[in-house]
Amino acid sequence: MRLKLRRLGASQRTPSSARDADVPDDRSGLDVAYWESHDEHLLTTTLATIARRLPSLVTGALRLAWEASPRDTAAAVSGALAAGVFTVFGLVATSDVLASLFAAGPTPERVRAALPSLLLVAGAAGLRGALLTGAGWAQARLKPLVERLAETRLFELTTRVDLTAFDDHDFHNAMRRARDSGVPDSATVVETAVSVLTAAVGVLASAVALGLLHPVLTPLLLVTALPAGWAAVRAARLGYQGFYRLSAARRRKFMLSDLMAERLPAAEVRAYGLRGFLLGQYAKVADLEQEVQLDVARRRTAAKAAGDLMTGVATAGVYVALGALLAAGVVPLAVAGAAVLAVRAGQGSLTGLIQAMNRLYEAGLYFGDYLTFRELAEERAAPSGGALAPAPFRRLTADDVTFTYPGAGRPALSGVSVTVNRGEVIALVGENGSGKTTLAKLLAGLYRPDTGAVRWDGADLATLDADALRRHVSVIAQDHTRWPLTVRENIVMGEAVDERRLAAAARASGAHEVVAALPDGYDALLDRRFRGGHDLSGGQWQRIAVARGFYRDAALVIFDEPTSALDARAEHALFERIRSHADGRTIVLITHRLASVRYADRIYVLDHGHVAEQGTHEELMARDGLYADLYALQASAYQEVS
Ligand SMILES: Nc1ncnc2c1ncn2[C@@H]1O[C@H](COP(=O)(O)OP(=O)(O)OP(=O)(O)O)[C@@H](O)[C@H]1O
Numbered sequence: 001m002r003l004k005l006r007r008l009g010a011s012q013r014t015p016s017s018a019r020d021a022d023v024p025d026d027r028s029g030l031d032v033a034y035w036e037s038h039d040e041h042l043l044t045t046t047l048a049t050i051a052r053r054l055p056s057l058v059t060g061a062l063r064l065a066w067e068a069s070p071r072d073t074a075a076a077v078s079g080a081l082a083a084g085v086f087t088v089f090g091l092v093a094t095s096d097v098l099a100s101l102f103a104a105g106p107t108p109e110r111v112r113a114a115l116p117s118l119l120l121v122a123g124a125a126g127l128r129g130a131l132l133t134g135a136g137w138a139q140a141r142l143k144p145l146v147e148r149l150a151e152t153r154l155f156e157l158t159t160r161v162d163l164t165a166f167d168d169h170d171f172h173n174a175m176r177r178a179r180d181s182g183v184p185d186s187a188t189v190v191e192t193a194v195s196v197l198t199a200a201v202g203v204l205a206s207a208v209a210l211g212l213l214h215p216v217l218t219p220l221l222l223v224t225a226l227p228a229g230w231a232a233v234r235a236a237r238l239g240y241q242g243f244y245r246l247s248a249a250r251r252r253k254f255m256l257s258d259l260m261a262e263r264l265p266a267a268e269v270r271a272y273g274l275r276g277f278l279l280g281q282y283a284k285v286a287d288l289e290q291e292v293q294l295d296v297a298r299r300r301t302a303a304k305a306a307g308d309l310m311t312g313v314a315t316a317g318v319y320v321a322l323g324a325l326l327a328a329g330v331v332p333l334a335v336a337g338a339a340v341l342a343v344r345a346g347q348g349s350l351t352g353l354i355q356a357m358n359r360l361y362e363a364g365l366y367f368g369d370y371l372t373f374r375e376l377a378e379e380r381a382a383p384s385g386g387a388l389a390p391a392p393f394r395r396l397t398a399d400d401v402t403f404t405y406p407g408a409g410r411p412a413l414s415g416v417s418v419t420v421n422r423g424e425v426i427a428l429v430g431e432n433g434s435g436k437t438t439l440a441k442l443l444a445g446l447y448r449p450d451t452g453a454v455r456w457d458g459a460d461l462a463t464l465d466a467d468a469l470r471r472h473v474s475v476i477a478q479d480h481t482r483w484p485l486t487v488r489e490n491i492v493m494g495e496a497v498d499e500r501r502l503a504a505a506a507r508a509s510g511a512h513e514v515v516a517a518l519p520d521g522y523d524a525l526l527d528r529r530f531r532g533g534h535d536l537s538g539g540q541w542q543r544i545a546v547a548r549g550f551y552r553d554a555a556l557v558i559f560d561e562p563t564s565a566l567d568a569r570a571e572h573a574l575f576e577r578i579r580s581h582a583d584g585r586t587i588v589l590i591t592h593r594l595a596s597v598r599y600a601d602r603i604y605v606l607d608h609g610h611v612a613e614q615g616t617h618e619e620l621m622a623r624d625g626l627y628a629d630l631y632a633l634q635a636s637a638y639q640e641v642s
Pocket residue numbers: 167405406408412430431432433434435436437438439478
């Protein structure tokens with residue numbers, strides 16, 4: 001089964017999640033332990049950790065918010081703080097109102113005496129409301145800005161990280177968590193951080209008001225906070241644990257859903273009769289997901305019920321205590337009345353605070369994943385800002401390079417040295433898996449060798465500016481991407497459009513015939529999933545990919561199996577161009593068609609990650625080694641046919 005899935009996953013246009021998903025073995029991949037095995041220590045968060053984490057979360061969130069919009073951040077925070085002042089003011093004024101109303105004397109007199117304080121209460125409430133509305137509006141404006149900023153920062157990194165990161169399973173999981181929840185939760189974190197601040201100011205205001213009324217009243221408010229706080233934090237932890245346990249499972253589910261519902265694998269799913277297998281795999285993952293979700297829901301409900309019960313008991317206790325204070329004459333009736341209002345207001349703020357803290361903590365865990373991923377990606381980001389690569393080079397060399405893919409048991413290349421001089425055509429040949437593509441990617445600076453160095457006129461590629469270097473190198477990859485864009489965009493690949501160069505590149509690759517047959521020509525959209533979209537045959541796509549390589553004004557062009565899908569005529573035409581050095585460019589050509597490399601200036605024969613032989617066609621034939629064997633094998637196939 002593993003093989004079948006790998007086949008589908010290797011397909012050129014398999015959706016990203018399918019392409020890069022790690023496909024575990026049929027059964028072992030579905031053990032809960034498979035995803036529980038990662039970073040268990042992250043799940044052992046204690047209440048103390050949460051308390052310690054909140055300030056840094058609030059600061060982190062506010063920093064992000066400030067970067068997104070200083071004006072809205074300032075408005076949201078200052079509005080929340082100022083509203084707190086008016087809360088204290090209103091509550092203390094309420095006590096004066098009650099004192100006037102409860103005083104001796106005729107009722108109209110008492111009402112008249114209460115009027116100034118009443119106006120103060122109304123004014124404070126109005127101002128508080130206006131400030132909170134303004135702060136809320138600023139908060140609402142911040143949300144999309146923050147989300148966009150967080151997403152932009154993420155994609156700036158995912159497009160810059162070293163290519164090997166995409167071969168690393170842990171990196172994928174971290175990226176998935178950051179993308180799926182970290183980014184949306186960055187906005188939630190900012191939103192809830194402001195809410196926490198607002199509610200905390202509200203609680204503080206009630207506590208201060210109670211303290212002003214009578215110092216003994218303040219602790220009563222805090223008694224009601226503990227049970228609700230415990231329940232909220234426990235619920236958040238349970239939710240995160242469930243999410244964490246399911247992170248790898250979810251990736252697998254996305255991969256399976258792509259395989260079952262995307263256009264490209266649809267034919268193979270039918271041809272190999274994979275429907276039952278895929279649905280079975282999906283059911284296993286979905287069962288586990290459901291099991292974990294139900295478990296989390298059950299435990300969260302239990303925590304909430306316990307929390308509610310304890311809060312009810314604590315509130316009853318507060319009122320009993322207040323009654324006792326009143327009966328003992330410790331507080332007068334007006335103060336007790338104002339205290340009830342302050343406790344209620346404080347409780348409202350407290351509930352808001354706990355809820356906001358709960359959401360902040362929960363979102364903060366995912367936001368923490370986002371921040372962790374950013375750090376991880378920063379570490380793996382290709383360094384920029386090195387010396388510029390001189391172009392065109394006089395000599396590009398790989399000096400004794402060794403390279404092992406992350407997690408691979410043995411090196412894909414070891415002790416490999418090759419030299420590419422300006423204007424040469426260099427061929428890399430060898431059997432499947434011998435290391436040709438890996439070597440080409442090292443020469444292009446896409447991978448960095450573990451030992452040894454690739455040098456561009458003597459300068460180690462690792463010290464050169466990666467972006468500048470890439471402008472001088474064009475790679476026509478074996479598994480080139482079929483971009484769901486127009487033909488023009490597929491060839492130009494983000495560079496400025498130059499119609500003359502575009503037409504020349506299309507002619508050189510044979511893509512002009514493909515374009516001529518499309519009703520919209522270069523404007524034809526190459527994706528059937530959209531209205532008016534077209535699809536091309538494998539060979540037609542390959543012509544587009546080759547045109548992409550020619551369009552780029554690069555000193556070095558790497559062709560990795562450029563003709564594997566081309567018909568005989570197109571293949572011949574392309575090799576003729578390569579033979580004539582493709583308009584003065586330096587060419588590194590990887591191909592299994594040995595007849596086409598006869599004219600290369602030098603041929604490197606790779607075998608199990610080593611250079612087994614090198615030389616011109618004639619030298620290698622005379623040597624009668626691996627190359628001669630492979631060549632004879634291919635030639636005999638043609639002779640048999642003829
Ligand atoms: N992303 C990867 N992660 C781990 N191992 C890889 C990866 N890509 C290639 N390999 C392994 O590295 C070795 C060299 O692969 P490479 O693609 O360079 O071979 P190749 O000579 O280009 O093969 P082919 O002729 O089939 O294209 C192989 O053993 C392959 O399995």
